[in-house]
Amino acid sequence: MTALIAEQSEPAALAVVVDGLRERFGERVSTSGAVREQHANTLTWIASEPPDAVVFVENTGDVVEAVKICAENKVPIIPFGAGTSLEGHLNAPYGGVSLDFSRMNRILDVHREDLDCVVEAGVTRKQLNEHLRDTGLFFPVDPGADATLGGMAATRASGTNAVRYGTMRDAVLNLTAVMADGSVVKTAQRARKSSAGYDLTHLLVGSEGTLGVITELTLRLHGVPEAILSAVCPFDTIDGACDAVITAIQMGLGLARCELLDEVQIEACNVHSDLGLKKTPTLFLEFHGTATSTREEVETFSEIASETGGGAFQWAERAEDRNRLWEARHEAYWAARTYRPGADAIATDVCVPISRLAECVRETKKDIDAFKLVAPIVGHIGDGNFHVIPLIDMDSANEVEAAATFLDRLVERALAMEGTCTGEHGVGSGKMKYMQAEHSSGIEVMRAIKRTLDPHNIFNPGKVVELT
Amino acid sequence: MTALIAEQSEPAALAVVVDGLRERFGERVSTSGAVREQHANTLTWIASEPPDAVVFVENTGDVVEAVKICAENKVPIIPFGAGTSLEGHLNAPYGGVSLDFSRMNRILDVHREDLDCVVEAGVTRKQLNEHLRDTGLFFPVDPGADATLGGMAATRASGTNAVRYGTMRDAVLNLTAVMADGSVVKTAQRARKSSAGYDLTHLLVGSEGTLGVITELTLRLHGVPEAILSAVCPFDTIDGACDAVITAIQMGLGLARCELLDEVQIEACNVHSDLGLKKTPTLFLEFHGTATSTREEVETFSEIASETGGGAFQWAERAEDRNRLWEARHEAYWAARTYRPGADAIATDVCVPISRLAECVRETKKDIDAFKLVAPIVGHIGDGNFHVIPLIDMDSANEVEAAATFLDRLVERALAMEGTCTGEHGVGSGKMKYMQAEHSSGIEVMRAIKRTLDPHNIFNPGKVVELT
Numbered sequence: 001m002t003a004l005i006a007e008q009s010e011p012a013a014l015a016v017v018v019d020g021l022r023e024r025f026g027e028r029v030s031t032s033g034a035v036r037e038q039h040a041n042t043l044t045w046i047a048s049e050p051p052d053a054v055v056f057v058e059n060t061g062d063v064v065e066a067v068k069i070c071a072e073n074k075v076p077i078i079p080f081g082a083g084t085s086l087e088g089h090l091n092a093p094y095g096g097v098s099l100d101f102s103r104m105n106r107i108l109d110v111h112r113e114d115l116d117c118v119v120e121a122g123v124t125r126k127q128l129n130e131h132l133r134d135t136g137l138f139f140p141v142d143p144g145a146d147a148t149l150g151g152m153a154a155t156r157a158s159g160t161n162a163v164r165y166g167t168m169r170d171a172v173l174n175l176t177a178v179m180a181d182g183s184v185v186k187t188a189q190r191a192r193k194s195s196a197g198y199d200l201t202h203l204l205v206g207s208e209g210t211l212g213v214i215t216e217l218t219l220r221l222h223g224v225p226e227a228i229l230s231a232v233c234p235f236d237t238i239d240g241a242c243d244a245v246i247t248a249i250q251m252g253l254g255l256a257r258c259e260l261l262d263e264v265q266i267e268a269c270n271v272h273s274d275l276g277l278k279k280t281p282t283l284f285l286e287f288h289g290t291a292t293s294t295r296e297e298v299e300t301f302s303e304i305a306s307e308t309g310g311g312a313f314q315w316a317e318r319a320e321d322r323n324r325l326w327e328a329r330h331e332a333y334w335a336a337r338t339y340r341p342g343a344d345a346i347a348t349d350v351c352v353p354i355s356r357l358a359e360c361v362r363e364t365k366k367d368i369d370a371f372k373l374v375a376p377i378v379g380h381i382g383d384g385n386f387h388v389i390p391l392i393d394m395d396s397a398n399e400v401e402a403a404a405t406f407l408d409r410l411v412e413r414a415l416a417m418e419g420t421c422t423g424e425h426g427v428g429s430g431k432m433k434y435m436q437a438e439h440s441s442g443i444e445v446m447r448a449i450k451r452t453l454d455p456h457n458i459f460n461p462g463k464v465v466e467l468t
Numbered sequence: 469m470t471a472l473i474a475e476q477s478e479p480a481a482l483a484v485v486v487d488g489l490r491e492r493f494g495e496r497v498s499t500s501g502a503v504r505e506q507h508a509n510t511l512t513w514i515a516s517e518p519p520d521a522v523v524f525v526e527n528t529g530d531v532v533e534a535v536k537i538c539a540e541n542k543v544p545i546i547p548f549g550a551g552t553s554l555e556g557h558l559n560a561p562y563g564g565v566s567l568d569f570s571r572m573n574r575i576l577d578v579h580r581e582d583l584d585c586v587v588e589a590g591v592t593r594k595q596l597n598e599h600l601r602d603t604g605l606f607f608p609v610d611p612g613a614d615a616t617l618g619g620m621a622a623t624r625a626s627g628t629n630a631v632r633y634g635t636m637r638d639a640v641l642n643l644t645a646v647m648a649d650g651s652v653v654k655t656a657q658r659a660r661k662s663s664a665g666y667d668l669t670h671l672l673v674g675s676e677g678t679l680g681v682i683t684e685l686t687l688r689l690h691g692v693p694e695a696i697l698s699a700v701c702p703f704d705t706i707d708g709a710c711d712a713v714i715t716a717i718q719m720g721l722g723l724a725r726c727e728l729l730d731e732v733q734i735e736a737c738n739v740h741s742d743l744g745l746k747k748t749p750t751l752f753l754e755f756h757g758t759a760t761s762t763r764e765e766v767e768t769f770s771e772i773a774s775e776t777g778g779g780a781f782q783w784a785e786r787a788e789d790r791n792r793l794w795e796a797r798h799e800a801y802w803a804a805r806t807y808r809p810g811a812d813a814i815a816t817d818v819c820v821p822i823s824r825l826a827e828c829v830r831e832t833k834k835d836i837d838a839f840k841l842v843a844p845i846v847g848h849i850g851d852g853n854f855h856v857i858p859l860i861d862m863d864s865a866n867e868v869e870a871a872a873t874f875l876d877r878l879v880e881r882a883l884a885m886e887g888t889c890t891g892e893h894g895v896g897s898g899k900m901k902y903m904q905a906e907h908s909s910g911i912e913v914m915r916a917i918k919r920t921l922d923p924h925n926i927f928n929p930g931k932v933v934e935l936t
Contacts, residue, residue, distance in 0.1 A: 113714050113823035114852075136718065156663040167661050169670075170638065185910045191819040192851045193635050194888035195624040195674055196895055196906055197932055198914045202637075202670030206663055223720040246581050250604065252691040252756075289720075293761040351659040355581035383660045384582075420662035427664055438664055442653045445921065446666045452920040453913065464665055 009095040013073040020069040039098040046088035051098040060215040081151025087428025121150025137221040140165035155426035156206030163382030164256040177212035180454040209460035225288035230316040240309035242358040257286035265376035272335030273328035336389040343391035350414035351385035351423025385423035477563040481541040488537040507566040514556035519566040528683040549619025555896025589618025605689040608633035623894035624674030631850030632724040645680035648922040677928035693756035708777035710826035725754035733844035740803030741796035808859035818882035819853035819891025853891035
């Protein structure tokens with residue numbers, strides 16, 4: 001763990017805060033061990049560091065009051081959505097109070113003509129799409145887990161649809177956040193575009209709770225396409241799969257999803273989801289459009305793929321087959337975990353320009369072999385973003401050390417290819433050590449912004465940017 | 469003009485700066501009246517306030533040195549692209565040095581596989597597209613003028629293609645900027661997406677030279693579509709035109725451009741560009757896709773339009789007809805100016821959610837009548853963004869006063885409809901007075917960022933955010 005300037009909350013200050021919170025929120029404050037443990041880190045190999053207390057907030061006013069109580073006593077605040085982040089975002093290395101958003105799950109408005117909706121930060125992506133089911137609209141961003149929309153905005157999440165519909169960077173029209181001084185900021189109006197001043201929306205998207213606590217969001221929606229066609233296409237090589245996708249994107253094909261699973265991940269998914277696919281690099285694809293346009297695009301893609309070693313397509317035309325396919329894709333992480341029983345999964349991600357993707361995956365697979373790791377690879381190939389999931393016996397010091405070195409080399413490789421240390425998981429505490437190498441002097445700008453907006457470092461301290 | 473805390477540059481400090489710049493840049497420094505005048509405000513009714521000197525920079529290193537010389541002496545710096553901004557962005561109300569980017573016009577790299585390019589800030593949008601002509605790629609953002617890409621990023625510009633391809637907010641993958649302390653920051657890697665830290669790219673896009681001076685940009689490109697179909701469609705009413713577009717967008721039609729011209733603007737364009745169109749609210753449309761998909765979409769749109777009072781389409785299938793059509797659209801500003809000879813044109817823009825657009829335009833036209841103004845309207849209807857161009861006799865105090873009141877009411881109306889005081893022109897000095905009403909407590913966050921990144925207020929002072 002990197003050294004940080006924040007200090008453990010003073011026991012006295014903490015007691016004052018818990019008393020203050022109890023007075024205001026009554027039974028909505030918990031200091032029970034089980035509840036605190038649930039609100040720390042869960043899905044990663046990073047050790048769990050529970051908060052001192054948890055408050056179940058119900059509206060923006062609650063958040064304002066909780067922030068004010070904590071700020072007065074310089075006690076940290078850690079916003080908690082669904083607990084599915086992967087880089088230790090929810091840990092409380094300096095203690096403090098976790099704000100649980102599960103009760104802020106109201107969908108406040110759906111503007112069908114404007115293709116947008118207003119939600120509280122605790123609404124999950126599946127809940128929103130369920131709500132939209134009869135409107136002809138949908139919300140596309142889909143990280144594997146059923147994360148909250150506030151958490152997804154805070155970590156600048158994306159998923160399988162990003163190649164067509166963008167990431168949370170593109171999906172958030174505006175948001176409401178509580179700042180460290182207790183003020184409530186709405187970052188923009190609901191208009192689709194604006195040139196009116198600094199872009200506070202994007203400053204908060206991806207800030208991981210370190211600059212402000214997101215309480216509401218206005219999100220872009222999209223019309224459900226008339227026709228959806230999904231397919232699986234095996235390739236001889238990863239290069240062949242990448243080349244096919246590059247050509248398809250250049251031609252402007254309406255690829256809504258294009259996911260690459262390497263032969264190890266295919267094997268894991270075969271076991272976990274009974275897919276029965278050939279053990280070879282494989283694309284999971286989806287085309288959105290009209291009946292005519294999707295058919296046309298599928299034909300074009302088949303021709304492209306056949307020239308780069310793509311094999312016979314398996315089509316999933318019925319909605320149930322399609323759902324089964326994408327369910328299997330979204331279960332890739334759990335498939336990987338069960339692939340080596342007893343092992344811990346270290347889910348990590350990097351992102352490079354797509355022209356470097358095949359090379360980056362190839363070099364990474366060489367490293368997996370060299371370090372004798374078991375590590376499936378699955379990627380949002382259209383974005384140049386891929387996940388590696390080393391499956392590690394945490395009782396083996398050798399394996400743990402090998403994994404750590406492997407991860408450092410993975411990031412180093414991605415940066416050397418003009419890529420980033422994380423395409424969609426975020427920094428948390430796990431990737432702070434790479435930020436200097438990635439951002440160089442940009443880090444000083446980030447530090448200046450953090451210091452001016454959160455002078456006492458009470459917002460999720462120990463995450464994103466190391467303060468010096 | 470709003471009160472500001474910056475003060476006129478000290479004559480002594482200014483002399484030291486000009487000497488320092490001359491020593492470093494020789495004949496690339498100009499203090500001639502004509503050159504200074506060219507670098508102040510040109511296209512608006514806001515009075516011209518020329519800088520004290522102009523430096524023709526040739527690379528990022530030049531900008532660093534110029535910024536350092538100015539910073540040491542607390543003399544303002546105003547970046548200058550093509551001089552086409554509309555809200556007094558380029559004025560030097562406190563004196564200072566204009567940095568002219570016309571010599572930083574190299575296209576440094578085109579990555580065809582990654583659909584991106586790297587350019588210096590002084591490259592113009594037309595120059596870039598000319599350069600891309602044989603690559604099968606194009607850069608879509610097209611404000612009317614042939615602005616520089618650095619200037620377009622700084623003002624978060626957009627244009628007719630934004631409904632399909634987004635604005636400069638979406639087009640900039642990363643940028644290089646010189647900060648007030650002389651440090652050079654590259655805001656992100658070249659990967660398509662990243663969750664690695666605060667979004668400095670979007671903080672600088674739209675900051676209008678007040679937080680950093682943009683010197684290079686990596687921009688997203690798009691494949692030239694296989695088929696392009698353009699058309700003109702007259703409507704009985706503005707409501708009908710808006711309703712047709714709302715339905716088309718909900719259905720996911722591949723509208724690449726959809727522009728609304730009111731009957732006054734049509735008349736102006738008829739005169740200026742010899743279009744011979746009927747004097748009625750009219751849509752200029754463009755569909756991008758394959759031969760099949762565009763035909764299909766055009767048919768669908770025709771059906772939609774016929775249900776909301778749309779008349780006979782006039783198709784421009786040949787490239788030359790298409791170019792003539794869009795040339796006329798891009799000339800709308802000049803057409804408006806010649807529509808009332810001798811008058812000054814006050815080009816302004818607001819943006820509202822599209823569901824409110826028809827109402828907002830209707831109310832605005834009522835106001836135009838009530839104030840007895842001549843004011844064509846032309847809008848990027850798919851984004852809810854429209855321009856009004858009051859044509860004012862600046863010698864008539866009555867007209868000037870009426871125009872000022874009209875503009876205030878226009879912004880007030882847009883804000884009341886959850887819109888913004890500017891969709892794509894930016895704030896400059898002209899719209900600073902609306903920022904408090906639009907952003908409320910967000911203004912304090914903007915001020916805090918400005919103060920921490922530019923503590924001596926040397927970067928384009930008197931623009932965007934009023935400091936108190």
